[in-house]
Structure formats: structure tokens, C-alpha cells
Amino acid sequence: QKEVEQNSGPLSVPEGAIASLNCTYSDRGSQSFFWYRQYSGKSPELIMSIYSNGDKEDGRFTAQLNKASQYVSLLIRDSQPSDSATYLCAVGTSYGKLTFGQGTILTVHP
Amino acid sequence: GAGVSQSPSNKVTEKGKDVELRCDPISGHTALYWYRQSLGQGLEFLIYFQGNSAPDKSGLPSDRFSAERTGGSVSTLTIQRTQQEDSAVYLCASSPVGLAGGPFQETQYFGPGTRLLVL
Numbered sequence: 527q528k529e530v531e532q533n534s535g536p537l538s539v540p541e542g543a544i545a546s547l548n549c550t551y552s553d554r555g556s557q558s559f560f561w562y563r564q565y566s567g568k569s570p571e572l573i574m575s576i577y578s579n580g581d582k583e584d585g586r587f588t589a590q591l592n593k594a595s596q597y598v599s600l601l602i603r604d605s606q607p608s609d610s611a612t613y614l615c616a617v618g619t620s621y622g623k624l625t626f627g628q629g630t631i632l633t634v635h636p
Numbered sequence: 637g638a639g640v641s642q643s644p645s646n647k648v649t650e651k652g653k654d655v656e657l658r659c660d661p662i663s664g665h666t667a668l669y670w671y672r673q674s675l676g677q678g679l680e681f682l683i684y685f686q687g688n689s690a691p692d693k694s695g696l697p698s699d700r701f702s703a704e705r706t707g708g709s710v711s712t713l714t715i716q717r718t719q720q721e722d723s724a725v726y727l728c729a730s731s732p733v734g735l736a737g738g739p740f741q742e743t744q745y746f747g748p749g750t751r752l753l754v755l
Contacts, residue, residue: 569746623692626679
């Protein structure tokens with residue numbers, strides 16, 4: 527079993543819809559959770575970080591964390607074509623490294 | 637302010653040659669990380685520096701890979717006797733404090749990467 531699992535997609539949604547990206551992790555000691563966006567040929571850029579159970583909202587983005595279920599998700603409201611990218615879920619423990627999922631390819635079509 | 641920088645941006649080398657990849661972290665960031673991303677894959681952790689020491693080098697794939705950091709700033713990743721399977725994008729990231737900051741992992745800021753192609 528992979529440490530961090532994401533559906534590779536591609537996930538295709540129409541412009542204006544809600545995109546839902548999911549991630550599960552295996553290490554119950556994980557403390558920190560991140561969503562990065564990566565455009566083709568570019569380096570990852572941080573979208574959201576979340577540390578506590580529940581929801582965290584930032585503009586059109588909402589991260590949801592459920593440590594009991596070892597599940598973290600990212601919702602993108604009012605999806606735009608510019609949101610088309612690979613979304614990487616990353617999980618951190620207390621000792622300095624992030625473990626990344628394989629990434630979900632999101633395509634937002636006009 | 638300046639972000640994480642890496643050089644070279646692209647490197648083409650022949651199998652068996654040695655290569656050096658450089659990372660300049662954000663000024664003042666004590667933690668530095670190297671990752672590798674193969675085509676269509678997620679990021680694979682290689683090594684973590686806290687200051688000049690490397691508490692976690694568990695991700696280095698073989699003894700052909702080594703890394704050092706001097707002055708708590710610049711880091712160099714060296715790959716000796718390169719193989720075709722070493723072809724990938726090598727990403728460097730930094731964060732303000734890292735392990736010393738407590739149990740919660742801080743945001744890591746990534747550089748643009750070095751695209752390595754071994755022929």
C-alpha cells in the first residue's frame with residue numbers, strides 16, 4: 527500500500543463546477559497536510575495547508591481533514607480553466623520530509 | 637524577495653559521467669530538502685538538511701548519490717557515474733525552521749528544478 531494515495535485522474539469538470547480531489551494516507555502519526563498545484567513543466571506551488579480536523583477555506587479553495595479516516599480532500603469552487611493542473615497531496619510527520627501522492631490531473635473545460 | 641533558485645536549469649550528460657546540481661534556498665531558511673520527480677510521477681524524497689547536517693538521507697537511491705550543505709545555505713547534490721534511470725527533474729525546497737520548529741511540518745517552497753537527462 528502506498529503511503530499517500532490519490533486518484534490519478536484525469537478529473538474533468540466543466541467551468542464553474544466544483545472539483546473534488548481526494549487523498550488518503552497510511553501513517554497515523556502524520557501531523558501536517560498540504561495541497562500543491564503543479565502546472566506542466568513547472569515546480570509545485572502551495573495552495574493550502576491544514577493541520578486540524580475539519581475544514582479550512584481560502585477563497586475558492588477548501589481543504590478538509592479527517593484524521594480518524596486518514597483522509598484529506600481539496601474542493602475547488604467555481605472551477606476555471608486556469609485551475610487545470612496536477613494537484614499533489616503531501617503529508618508530513620514531525621521529522622522534516624513530505625511524502626507526496628502521485629497527483630491528480632484536473633482538467634477544467636470551458 | 638528571492639525564492640529558491642537552482643542551477644543548472646537543464647543538464648544533459650552521458651552515462652557514466654558525474655553531475656553536480658546546486659540549490660540556493662530562501663535566505664534565512666534553515667531547512668532544505670531535495671526531491672526527485674520522474675516523468676509523470678509524484679515527488680520522491682531524497683534528503684533533508686537542518687542547517688549543515690542531514691538528519692534524514694533515507695531517500696538517496698544509491699551510494700552514487702550524495703549531498704552536502706555548507707554555511708547553512710547553498711546545497712549541492714552530486715550524482716556519480718550517472719545512469720539513464722537517473723533522468724528526472726531534481727527539485728529543491730526550503731522551509732524556515734524544519735524539525736526544530738516542533739511537530740508540525742512547515743510549508744516547503746520549491747525551486748524551479750533541474751531537468752537532468754542522461755544519454
